[in-house]
Amino acid sequence: MTEALFLEAAIKEEQLLEQGKRRLNVSGVLKILGVSRSGYLSWKKRLPSKREKRKRIIKERIIDIYKDSHQNYGAPKITECLRKEGEIIAEKTVGNYMRELGIKAQYVKPYTVTTINSDFSNELKNILEEQFNPQKPDAVWCSDITYIWTYEGFVYLTR
Template sequence: MLKFLGVSRSGYRSFLNRKISSAIQRKEAIKKNIRLIYDASKQNYGAPKITKELRKSGETITERTVGKYMREMGIKAQWIKPFTTTTRDSDFSTELTNILD
């Protein structure tokens, strides 16, 4: 099978024994923290607020990076529609007169 793929035995063995790079480890740790903050906010926080929370905890990261990681994980902040009144208060005090008097 290695011949079919064009890979040497030593190359395959070195691939299996290779350690995960520090950049990938950092990325996975940040993704884990993003998920924790996202779930703690009941899925309401987006990249700006999550970035703020990460910076409070001492992590140096940009909002753009947090947004990229959120897209990779497939999570998105929920947009809550602002409350709008659908009825108008009627002021009948000027229109109504006392007809019993």
């Protein structure tokens, strides 16, 4: 969180410089944030913990698996892949990491058959014969059809 605050301060500093105003100094930022100078310096020198290193490695693997799946895999499948590689990790943790990375699985809507194929070749005749400019009004009419999903199934609407 502290890192995010300092990044925000750096962005504001750049905006001030563009406007021709004076730079922010570290002491002023630390005072605004309520952080001691020694705390800031120790945070800056601090090495990442084992937990942070593991988290970074797992996030990289999650991104690799996600890209290999063409952005289709979600937390359950990525967790399964990580476990096959020997990683001990919960699905909830993978989901949280994916949320932090801003990635999520693509939902593929299953294909639904909406029409019944019929052989209309014997019944229908082309009487328009590509003459799209009729000689008088109301000589040619056309229609379109759509379907609406209801709890009983599809209802077809034409107009």
